[in-house]
Amino acid sequence: MLKFIKGHMESMEGIEIYPIISLLIFFSFFVIxxxxxxxxxxxxIKIVSNIPLDNNQNDTEL
Known part of the structure; x- marks a missing residue:
């Protein structure tokens, strides 16, 4: 099965760009x-970090 996949992928033109694009997207996301x-x-940050500790019941309970 692995030989089939490897042989099939080697016959595709331009497939080597996909891992590079994936790495760039991954790296860009974490840099941002x-x-x-x-x-x-x-x-x-302080306001957002206190949201779970907030005792105000603004939501309607089911």
């Missing part, structure tokens, strides 16, 4: 995420 974390306002 780290940039957002380091540039986020500390006040916003």
């Amino acid at each position: 995420l780290f940039w957002w974390v380091f540039t986020a306002k500390k006040e916003y």
Whole structure:
């Protein structure tokens, strides 16, 4: 089965670009995420981190 897949993939033109694109998307996502974390306002982080501890019942209970 592996020989079939390897042989089939070797016959495809331009397939070598897909792992490069995947790596670039993966790397870009985490670079953007780290940039957002380091540039986020500390006040916003504090408010969002306290949401699970908030005792206000703004949701309707089922």
